Amino acid sequence: EDQVTQSPEALRLQEGESSSLNCSYTVSGLRGLFWYRQDPGKGPEFLFTLYSAGEEKEKERLKATLTKKESFLHITAPKPEDSATYLCAVDDRGNQFYFGTGTSLTVIP
């Protein structure tokens, strides 16, 4: 059965303290790995799509990387406005995404 596991469940960082979020997955055939940001009470906001091992994408303070077994979301010098839940999802059949339970990030000023 396809599975997506995210760690840690929660992460507290001081402003400017860089760190990484992990997403490990087991799927029969990866068609895409996706990162989303979700603020409380809102729908998930798209961040990145990765398709093959070795691929990297960057946006402002965020950088996503992909290997054959896992993906990392690196956050460089985070700011309080980066506080949110970060969700990882995989698409293996093209008709449904499997999501992890997310990492709740809090950045303290």
Place this chain on the structure above:
Amino acid sequence: DAGVTQSPTHLIKTRGQHVTLRCSPISGHKSVSWYQQVLGQGPQFIFQYYEKEERGRGNFPDRFSARQFPNYSSELNVNALLLGDSALYLCASSLGGAPGNTIYFGEGSWLTVV
């Protein structure tokens, strides 16, 4: 450009009642998916529709049904509501139904069953 729009944003229903949730996709997108998100969990897949045809169904009971209209908007219907159906219902759209297409979410409909 308008993103995915959902209505209503919040609603309260009584056990046993029926609910209809509505979704308009991003202009030009032909695929719509529905997800259920309970507090503290990631979204769980319910349905995907592409060109008005059901392309996928998640592990949900037959009380859940959906359809897509010629203008690509969609409805999610839930019959005989249970307390456990209380959740955020998310609609997402994508350009097509092919694997690897990015899906974009709306803000969701908060359903509370009492």
